[in-house]
Amino acid sequence: MKPAASTALAAGLIGMALLLALGALLPKWLQFLSTMSAANGIVSLGIVLLMRGGVVSFGQGLVFAAGGYAVALLANKLGVTDALLLTLAGGAVAALLALPFAPLLARYRGIFFSMLTLALSMVLYGVLVKTDALGGSDGFNMSRPTLLGMRIADAWSGYVLYALAVVIAGALAILARIYFESTRGLVSLAIRENELRVQYLGASTTRVMAANFVIAAFMGGAGGALAIMALGHIEPNFSYWTTSGEFVFVSILAGHYSVLAVFVASFVLELVRSFSNLYFPNTWQMALGIFLLIVIRFLPRGIGSLWLDWRRRKAT
């Protein structure tokens, strides 16, 4: 069997190339949809990474908002406008924010981990809503980003952001797959199964979980950066619990076995959201809810597990 790293690399690069080519042909609304799917998918990928360690974060909105606000401020106040740089900055700021909390959160499991992450994201929400300097509950707009020193023409802005999102998502997807296949990734799965045993084998499980938390935060921040560049606007709602809930929905739908499944699931969410809003307003949340129940009941390991099982059957 080929080493996982090179398979992931090859598949990822080919996929990215295809998407980049395809993107130029897509109508603007579909480009935007795909951009948001990629951005949000990255955030959900962070949750999936944590899920592989056995914990579900209900507060990914914290890092999503942190990345978004950081980027908006960098662009508006400090004149940093390069989109690529902003994405990385968003991730970095979010990771830095998560760093002091990581050792603390690394010691929590089950509902208490979920509630603590939820509480932290709501603290940020509460602060943001009341901070008039940041636009309060309305938030504020972000100035147009540039790319590699060049201004992005209006006609091209949709595609450029789409391309950036595809490249960043692709890169992070490949890195995530490499991480999942690494020794640390395998040990994370083992922690999910039997944490006591892993400790008794000599590994510091809190350190592994803390590192996972920071990596997931980076992803949340990078996704937040891309999202706000696509939307042009940031607001406290990015940190609200219902936003975090949507990311969790995508993670559950995707499961933790396949990185690609996360982006597929994210795309499905965006699709359902758009079409429902257009044709059946007041039903898209219901559709999501029913969808989620069906997945939990009949496909508890997510749609990614379908592919995993197919591969296993092929091997035997």
Added chain:
Amino acid sequence: MNTLVTILVDGITYASWLFIVALGLTLVFGVLKILNIAHGSFYAAGAYVAATFVSWFAAWQFAPWLSLVALLLAAVAVAAVLAPLTERGLLRMFYGRDEVLLVLVTYALFLILEDATKLVWGANPYFVSAPYSLFGTVPVAGQAYVGYDFMLIGVALFCGVGVWWGLNRTRIGKLVLAVIHSAEIASSMGVDISRVYTFAFMFGILLAALGGALTAPMISVQPGLSVGVVIVSFAVVIIGGLGSIQGAALGALIVGLARALAVHTWPPAELFSIYVAMAVVLVFRPEGLFQQVQARRI
């Protein structure tokens, strides 16, 4: 001095309806071990049905005081219809599964109920303020406060004492306590677990709907109610301790007073103070102020 009294009345009023709702949430967790994200949706359902019933009673020209009966009936209606449907039709399928998984199931339910309410009542707000003036005003320290608020405090006290008495002094209550302590052991001793679950869940929903019905005259009943209520209720039960009645009371008081204090002295703190308290409790005493559940920490 006046501000202090205002803060106290404000805070305790807020704490009262919050306690009624949180009591339901903590009971459901204590018995069924489910942290119900849809709890706020039942609150909203109570508010909407209350709005409908009150307007019907007004249209049928019933005496004004009967609108209170309408509120009560609304809560009962919501519990009687939605609780069995939810518990037997949905939750039952997932008993025994991971507690976080159950939270996700209730999250799905929340999503469904959000849109269901919009489909039935539409997206426009309802105002049913008539009952709010039923109790006139009450002078306290030279200021006039709305009598309805004090009624609410009274109801909260009644619910708290009632539930405590019901659990500790009646036979059924002792069975419920047994299940709270350990469903496995209670079951092996012959207690009909599934009936206790159904009863506890229905009672929890009744409390949520009651909270919604009683506050309907004080607010504008519109989409999004559930979202705000459930998250504050979560903060209350985490602070007080999952499964604890006293905890729900203390948690509600802390949250209510903190909020009132913030609103009147430092408004920016109004929202985040609640969640800072929640986070602080989780960090230093995750079981909450009245320990009932062992926190999963290592």
Added chain:
Amino acid sequence: MSALLSARGLHKHFGAVVAAEQVSMDINPGEHISLIGSNGAGKTTFVNMITGYLKPDHGEILLEGRDVTALGPAQITRLGVARSFQMPQLCAEMSALDNMIVAAACGDGALSFWKPAHTKAKRDRAHVLLERFGLNAHAARRVAELPGGVRKLLDIAMAMTHRPKILLLDEPTSGVSTEEKFPLMDTVTAALGSEAVTVLFVEHDMDIVTRYATRVVAFYSGRILADGSPARVLADDEVRRYVTGTAH
């Protein structure tokens, strides 16, 4: 010859229950010590304390002269004290091979963020270890599907991945059928091979004790009743009354 591990005056209580009272024991290199005693006598509490899972209320634990009383299981394992469990603690959804790879990775020190877990070298190493325990046939199977005796051996195999200085086996033959008990212990002894591993095993079956132990420590009510050669301890009056139940 100084002791490899030294427990001094360990005391532990849970509410009114005294699980350990003035427990002192020196574990010397090369010994095969059997801990005996009825359920609740304090054997597993002792094992939990010297592996860092429980902190004693009083007393200290020295490993090669170093005070390890405050350390946790991960650290103590890295210092060379490995443990298997009465109920095998495994990653049930993973294959036996993966469990071994995890065991190897955890004890190796730094966990890599990018180096693959399933390299040929790592697989081979895991297969070799499985072979020593006669488990290679089950390598690819999900642990949840494996029979009890196999899971017991796998648990022990995982503990032995990094050539521990001290190997603690908590009831290695419990839950295993009578015909399988001796073969299991023989497999373990053979796998230990020529390596100077000090073994401590909690055991209820006196046949196993007499056959494999060089020293026996009897527990009762949280205290050590007797400590010495198997012949002497098993003949001791108190031990016969309180532990083996063969009093005259």
